[in-house]
Amino acid sequence: MGSPNGNGVVMDLEGAFLLFVLVLDSTARVAVPLIFCALAGLFAERSGVIDIGLEGKMLAAAFAAAATAAVTQSSWIGLGAGVVVSIAFAMLHGFACITHRGSQVVSGLAINILVSGLTVTLGIAWFHEGGQTPLLVDDARFPPIEWPGTNVVGGVPIIGPIYKELLSGHNVLVYLAFFVVPLSWWILYRTRFGLRLRAVGENPTAVDTAGISVQWLRYRAMLLCGVLCGLAGTYLSTAHGASFIRDMTAGKGYIALAAMIFGKWRPLPAMLACLLFGFLDSVAARLQGVELPVVGQIPVQFIQALPYVVTVILLAGFIGRAVAPKASGIPYVKER
């Protein structure tokens, strides 16, 4: 009876490994909007503009993308609309707090509140479905991209499941998110624009003295911020989901903001923070209702609080102090 037992253990190990890969797969899907948004916030804050309005821009983009894709039946036109609308709100934020030196927190919050109401109102007026957009058919969404040879490689142990489940079969925006992270690092640390951007967030007076426009730099940072939020929103409504639903961002913009702080305003650590949040979320989904030895069934509320508890513990105990760019949140006034 030894061999079937041994076989069973091997099977279980393989099954457990497959489950783990599937958790990572889900982690990637959940983390994508967070990564886009965290990078968006990173560019804004590195230039000295606090952006609480990530949530609002993402929601606006989600609505614009879903509505446009529903009308035109094209996910790419939807993506364009999402990005354009998100940029428009980013420029509005810039106009209020770069040009007119208004409070950045107030402007960001105003955008969140405005978008939350505006999307539903426009949705009701245009589609008569209570603020939802019509469900998109498969052609109007970003389809999963199957990598070549998944059936052949899929059978290989260990590498097979990783290749088939984790790497292959995502939509183009998922791959884009993981490409944008090194790109952001390169822009920030290896280009002249990045150097100036970091400088303007630390000491705008010095940048101004060197004859570089502080306002123009900050506007360009907001432009990047708008593009990235637009990608995040489009992902939510036309790639991960298939329609816009009222307040569908459900606080992801704020979580991304936390991830950015957690990652100390640096692209790679911020991405890792987003992946950690996504991972905890995916694990939490699988832990619900599971009976554990000693403690018994874990309450749902505890599992849902887990990502935040872990954040606090890590931030307080292991990561150390997160120091924001010095000029972040302070409108720049040129000395006369």
Add this chain to the structure above:
Amino acid sequence: MKKTFLVAFLSCWISSVVIAADSEPAVVYDMGGKFDKSFNEAAYMGAERFHKESGMQYRDFEPTNEAQRTQSMRRLAGRGANPIVAVGFGYAAAVEEVAKEYPDTKFAIIDMVVDLPNVQSIVFKEHEGSFLVGALAAMASKTGKVGFVGGMDIPLIRRFACGYEQGVKHINADAEIFQNMTGSTPAAWNDPGKGAELAKSQFDRGADVVYAAAGGTGIGVYQAAKDDGKLAIGVDSNQNHIHPGTMLTSMVKGVDVAVYNAFKAGAEGKWVSGVQVLGLAEDGVGWALDEHNSSLVSDDMKAKIESLREQIIAGSITVHDYMADSTCTY
């Protein structure tokens, strides 16, 4: 002369408004909005049916935040709307407050009990309907594993889950059931992304049928089922049409009938206050079979569900109600 005309016109206009308002019924929807393809849409259908059959106008209101619940009810009562039907348990506090202020106005509340002389409380035996769709899920499942995705973690949603679990176990005692609640705040009703991930986490563990009682979050669950080629079960309204071919069935709640009956009783003066409990026997809950899912439900399955339905009505099967003792032991 001109003045007299104006006065006459005005008085006519005012009196006509008063007459119209006097008998005009009203419905206030829950936070999901009128066209949520689910709970509120069912209420809307009931109100529309009354409007078409009787030709009478009605007023309605969709709140966009919690504070508007009491405000909207007070305004409707103040304008003379009667009866006023509040859709959803979230209106309990608002109904209690406004019903006391307007003792001559008749109120109805769905999914909650408010004990006042001018309030009719309409509650459903969701566990009975969920039992039937659970049985159907167990029959349709090839893996013997099924899933449930709830919206906000409240006793009402646990009642759905518990009834479903009993139905599944009745057909297949060894079946495995994965349960997930989306969250513990009202945001859990509108998070399709999370819904899709929860459904996928259940599919990963082998589930091939998933039942969502989660409002707008359910849209994500049904989409995930379609994307992965699994089956999903809708809730409240008949949601089979959302994804024909992958929606196994829907647990329909007679919210439309409840609103229609309340409006009609108000118009005909046959209003009664108190608690009305609508179960399978009263056709208050049931399962949906139409052209969108007929290919998924075989004649054997249909016959079995119908016989279970009759046994529950006859009392030979009793479905445990989670809300009776806050546990799911049966």
